[in-house]
Amino acid sequence: MTAAVNSGWPVIGHEWAIAHLSRSLAFDRVRHAYLFTGPGMIGKTTLARVFAASLNCRDAHAPCGTCRTCTLILKDGHPDVSIVEAGQAGGQLKIEQVRDLQQTLALRPYEARYRVAVLRRFHEANPAAANALLKTLEEPPPGVILILTADAADLLLPTIVSRCQPLPLRPLPVEVVRAALMTRGAPPDTAQTLAQISGGRIGWAIRALADPAELAQRAEWLDLLETALQGTRRERFALVEKLSLEKTGLQTMLDFWVGYWRDALLIASGSRAPITNYDRQAALQALAERAGMGAVQHALDATRRTSQHLNKNVNTRLALEVLMLDYPLP
Amino acid sequence: MSAQALYLKWRPQTFEDVIGQEHITRTLRNALRQDRIRHAYLFSGPRGTGKTSTARLLAKAINCTHPDPDARPCNTCSACVGVNENRFLDLIEIDAASHTGVDDVRDLRDKIAFAPGEGRYKVYIIDEVHRFSGAAFDALLKTLEEPPAHAVFVLATTEIAKVPATIKSRCLTFEFRRVSLAEVTQRLAAIAESEHVSIEPAALELIAREGTGSVRDSISLLDQIIADPDEHISLDMAAQLLGTASGQNVVELAQAIVDNDAPHGLDLINSAVDGGADPRQFGRQVIEHLRQVLLVKTGGPDLVSAAPERRAVIETQAAAFGRKALLSAIRAFNAAVQDWQGGWQPQLPLELAFLDSIKPVAEDEPEADVPRQPRGRTQDDLPAPIQRPPAPLPSAPAAPAETGSGLTVGQVRAEWNRILKAAKARHTALPALLQHATPREIKGSRLILGVENSIFKQKIEADDKRAALQQVLEEVLHTSLQISVVVADSQQHTVEDVLAQDDVLAFGVQELDGEITELDE
Numbered sequence: 001m002t003a004a005v006n007s008g009w010p011v012i013g014h015e016w017a018i019a020h021l022s023r024s025l026a027f028d029r030v031r032h033a034y035l036f037t038g039p040g041m042i043g044k045t046t047l048a049r050v051f052a053a054s055l056n057c058r059d060a061h062a063p064c065g066t067c068r069t070c071t072l073i074l075k076d077g078h079p080d081v082s083i084v085e086a087g088q089a090g091g092q093l094k095i096e097q098v099r100d101l102q103q104t105l106a107l108r109p110y111e112a113r114y115r116v117a118v119l120r121r122f123h124e125a126n127p128a129a130a131n132a133l134l135k136t137l138e139e140p141p142p143g144v145i146l147i148l149t150a151d152a153a154d155l156l157l158p159t160i161v162s163r164c165q166p167l168p169l170r171p172l173p174v175e176v177v178r179a180a181l182m183t184r185g186a187p188p189d190t191a192q193t194l195a196q197i198s199g200g201r202i203g204w205a206i207r208a209l210a211d212p213a214e215l216a217q218r219a220e221w222l223d224l225l226e227t228a229l230q231g232t233r234r235e236r237f238a239l240v241e242k243l244s245l246e247k248t249g250l251q252t253m254l255d256f257w258v259g260y261w262r263d264a265l266l267i268a269s270g271s272r273a274p275i276t277n278y279d280r281q282a283a284l285q286a287l288a289e290r291a292g293m294g295a296v297q298h299a300l301d302a303t304r305r306t307s308q309h310l311n312k313n314v315n316t317r318l319a320l321e322v323l324m325l326d327y328p329l330p
Numbered sequence: 331m332s333a334q335a336l337y338l339k340w341r342p343q344t345f346e347d348v349i350g351q352e353h354i355t356r357t358l359r360n361a362l363r364q365d366r367i368r369h370a371y372l373f374s375g376p377r378g379t380g381k382t383s384t385a386r387l388l389a390k391a392i393n394c395t396h397p398d399p400d401a402r403p404c405n406t407c408s409a410c411v412g413v414n415e416n417r418f419l420d421l422i423e424i425d426a427a428s429h430t431g432v433d434d435v436r437d438l439r440d441k442i443a444f445a446p447g448e449g450r451y452k453v454y455i456i457d458e459v460h461r462f463s464g465a466a467f468d469a470l471l472k473t474l475e476e477p478p479a480h481a482v483f484v485l486a487t488t489e490i491a492k493v494p495a496t497i498k499s500r501c502l503t504f505e506f507r508r509v510s511l512a513e514v515t516q517r518l519a520a521i522a523e524s525e526h527v528s529i530e531p532a533a534l535e536l537i538a539r540e541g542t543g544s545v546r547d548s549i550s551l552l553d554q555i556i557a558d559p560d561e562h563i564s565l566d567m568a569a570q571l572l573g574t575a576s577g578q579n580v581v582e583l584a585q586a587i588v589d590n591d592a593p594h595g596l597d598l599i600n601s602a603v604d605g606g607a608d609p610r611q612f613g614r615q616v617i618e619h620l621r622q623v624l625l626v627k628t629g630g631p632d633l634v635s636a637a638p639e640r641r642a643v644i645e646t647q648a649a650a651f652g653r654k655a656l657l658s659a660i661r662a663f664n665a666a667v668q669d670w671q672g673g674w675q676p677q678l679p680l681e682l683a684f685l686d687s688i689k690p691v692a693e694d695e696p697e698a699d700v701p702r703q704p705r706g707r708t709q710d711d712l713p714a715p716i717q718r719p720p721a722p723l724p725s726a727p728a729a730p731a732e733t734g735s736g737l738t739v740g741q742v743r744a745e746w747n748r749i750l751k752a753a754k755a756r757h758t759a760l761p762a763l764l765q766h767a768t769p770r771e772i773k774g775s776r777l778i779l780g781v782e783n784s785i786f787k788q789k790i791e792a793d794d795k796r797a798a799l800q801q802v803l804e805e806v807l808h809t810s811l812q813i814s815v816v817v818a819d820s821q822q823h824t825v826e827d828v829l830a831q832d833d834v835l836a837f838g839v840q841e842l843d844g845e846i847t848e849l850d851e
Contacts, residue, residue, distance in 0.1 A: 136428075
């Protein structure tokens with residue numbers, strides 16, 4: 001698709017989606033329900049918010065970003081734009097929230113042209129809540145636009161997906177993230193590293209830029225993995241014992257480890273696909289050569305499995321110990 | 331006001347417009363003609379096949395004032411127009427998904443006794459009826475069985491299994507079918523034409539395919555692609571917007587599986603995903619392609635309808651694939667697609683499925699190929715001398731050190747019982763001798779057997795027995811192997827044997843720096 005329409009939307013990347021949305025706006029073919037899908041922190045909600053502003057901004061080059069409507073919407077303060085989400089990440093969106101929303105949506109917009117509802121992380125909606133939205137989603141009251149965001153369309157009820165116009169957003173190209181970080185004042189090499197590591201998750205990259213602790217944490221986790229891989233089983237168990245005391249963040253740690261093993265796998269297989277943990281290339285190369293493809297794949301599978309198990313509330317220490325047994329020895 | 335979604339705009343307004351459900355529309359129209367309207371209908375079927383639309387059509391038709399029953403709904407009388415404009419008083423549409431409780435049903439029951447306001451019948455459409463609570467269903471039972479003469483119920487659901495049998499038995503049930511690809515394509519073409527959109531027929535077919543037999547899904551997809559009504563829509567554009575990988579990518583990935591080309595396959599996956607293909611969708615396409623290859627391979631080419639050039643590709647791949655490899659590839663991709671965990675690298679599940687499907691031939695991993703047997707893992711790697719080996723046991727399956735024969739000692743061990751059986755036919759003394767031997771390792775194309783005693787070594791190494799054994803090995807393992815026999819020192823043997831037999835003990839000694847101080851018989 002030609003990205004001819006220059007949007008000027010304050011969103012990084014996703015040009016094709018923006019082109020599509022702004023063209024729909026220009027030709028007055030806006031749908032009543034959209035579904036933005038894609039991995040976390042790639043800018044789904046940002047896009048939804050900006051789209052809501054474009055719908056309601058009266059400027060010729062909507063969104064102007066300066067008028068009252070735009071400012072309020074971009075700050076989540078507009079009375080006609082409701083953002084509904086589960087109480088906390090990983091929680092549940094409840095049917096009461098959907099019912100409240102339906103009440104609100106039944107009223108005419110207070111001052112804007114459209115009433116917009118953004119339902120964030122809709123895959124966290126419990127089945128009752130998701131079903132309760134079905135009829136509203138199919139034929140919402142006039143002047144209502146619903147925007148759902150979710151990690152993947154397959155996590156939602158098929159009946160929900162089929163009522164929305166899905167826009168599957170993808171992680172951004174490394175180059176785009178790097179450029180975006182540079183405009184935010186990051187030095188070139190920091191920008192490059194962050195962009196590589198982020199794997200196209202612009203939200204994470206910006207947060208890591210603002211908060212060095214994020215990067216330090218990642219480095220600590222990867223160091224830990226590398227230490228463990230060098231160590232004997234006894235040393236590994238000692239590491240795990242320390243690790244299992246801190247419950248929070250283990251899931252993220254395993255996500256980083258999965259990324260690390262995937263890189264090792266790519267190197268071991270000889271693929272030219274770009275690796276994520278660019279800064280650890282030497283260690284990865286050595287690991288891939290030493291362990292071989294079979295062992296790396298085994299380790300990757302094991303890490304993914306452990307991540308799943310931890311979600312199901314198993315004994316943390318035991319799960320991590322088993323994981324360590326699955327990793328190749330030095 | 332935003333433009334209406336196409337699937338709403340093109341909701342069928344007459345029975346002819348409902349596609350793919352002739353078995354239902356014909357029955358309903360016959361009933362209308364003969365004025366034999368039942369008091370309760372239950373429509374079930376997958377999403378987007380026309381349940382709600384048909385329910386509204388029925389509501390229109392039974393209230394329509396057109397003199398000719400065949401022409402109903404006429405879409406011109408006041409009742410039809412009222413329904414079309416969503417303001418017909420006697421059509422009560424209930425969203426059972428958000429009104430799930432018994433109180434909602436009681437409310438319905440209280441009002442149903444009143445005669446219709448403007449039409450002949452009061453029509454209650456209860457959509458998504460499977461979400462009713464148990465109490466709500468029960469509260470409906472009596473009303474549903476014997477409603478007032480002026481009331482007609484239409485229940486619609488996608489999940490017929492969740493509707494109680496007592497409800498089902500009171501209704502006339504119609505099952506809606508998925509709509510065929512050709513019918514959907516035709517419908518899309520008609521819509522595109524009326525909307526003055528120029529679109530390539532191949533793109534329409536792609537959309538219909540993606541819609542998997544659901545008309546609403548297909549029309550939504552069409553709608554999604556038309557952003558600018560004046561633009562000509564090509565197949566490439568449609569594929570980009572739908573996140574469909576090009577057919578070429580899919581075929582090439584299948585070829586990479588055939589060729590066991592891991593780097594190329596991974597590159598393909600990554601470039602397809604970077605190019606905008608949805609990874610899970612890509613996985614489904616690969617399954618679909620492999621399935622067609624499988625069909626051609628097993629059932630002959632007639633089972634697959636495809637364009638000639640594509641058919642040629644499928645036939646070539648069908649010839650190149652082993653059936654086992656094909657099945658395991660389909661299983662691997664299917665498992666990945668079914669149980670998708672995207673995470674940070676959306677393409678990861680695909681990559682793993684791909685590697686899994688090439689593995690059986692690319693690598694001989696003992697763990698994957700050999701049924702687990704107790705001594706398998708540790709013995710592989712125990713060197714003969716008694717000194718505690720400096721190289722620890724690998725936890726992961728041993729890397730295939732010897733590639734000469736492509737066999738691992740684990741495989742030989744797994745087949746050992748079969749070898750013993752087959753040996754009997756070759757040489758009567760052989761099985762008894764082999765009882766005292768264990769396969770120790772494979773060096774190149776040489777199998778090294780360990781025996782307890784030099785007498786056995788001499789006997790096995792006698793020419794006739796050695797030749798017989800080689801034949802047996804060739805027969806069972808399909809590989810020709812040379813034979814060497816070594817005698818294990820008795821003292822060495824015990825410690826080694828104990829360690830070999832006991833995984834836990836071996837682990838303790840070699841990983842946790844334990845020591846064996848005493849051996850008890």
